[in-house]
Amino acid sequence: MKNQEYSLLYQEYRSQVVEYKAHNERIIKTKFEMARLWKYKNEYPESWKEWAEKLTADRKKVANLKMLIRATKSKMKKSNVEHPQN
Numbered sequence: 001m002k003n004q005e006y007s008l009l010y011q012e013y014r015s016q017v018v019e020y021k022a023h024n025e026r027i028i029k030t031k032f033e034m035a036r037l038w039k040y041k042n043e044y045p046e047s048w049k050e051w052a053e054k055l056t057a058d059r060k061k062v063a064n065l066k067m068l069i070r071a072t073k074s075k076m077k078k079s080n081v082e083h084p085q086n
Helices: 003-035 044-084
Strands: none
Touching: 003 044
16 A cells, blocks of 8 residues: 555656656747846737746746645655654
8 A cells, every 4th residue: 555655656756757848948938038128028019928927927826836746745755754664
């Protein structure tokens, strides 16, 4: 039972980490593009607003994923404490 529970938690943890890394990379790319297009900000305000909204959404998603990852790690630790290996 312990191995199954821990295995499921570990799979969940790994998928969250992969998703976290993907969103983090998108943040970096978006910031790079925004820095590159800074001088055209006033000429294309709609595009700039769209980029800013993408960046905000990704930052919120990363913050939520951080909390989920911490919670999953806590569950994994608790699982190890409650069901130690013999």
